[in-house]
Amino acid sequence: MVCFCFLVDQKKVVRRSRPVAGTCGRCRHGATVADMQTLTRFCCIPFYCKSWKAIVCTFCGRVLKSYT
Ligand SMILES: [Zn+2]
Structure with a gap:
């Protein structure tokens, strides 16, 4: 039996964060600088991580604001 699975999902994870000066333009709450990680998985197997x-x-x- 052959099972095809074309399931690709992307997950954004905040690994670390600390407060930073600045406010959100939409809700006027405080901003934080965060180390983000984007995990792309294919069939539940992580194959790309940024x-x-x-x-x-x-x-x-x-x-x-994002820095790459
Ligand atoms: Zn906001």
Whole structure:
């Protein structure tokens, strides 16, 4: 039996974060600088992983600025 599985999903993980000066333009809450990690999985097997830094809102999670 052959089972085809074309399931690709991407997961954003915040590995570390610390407060930073700045506010969110949408909800006016504080911003935090975070070490992000994007994990791309194919059939539940991680095959691509990217680490990046971003300034995100602590409240709504909006990415205000990202550094690659
Ligand atoms: Zn916000």
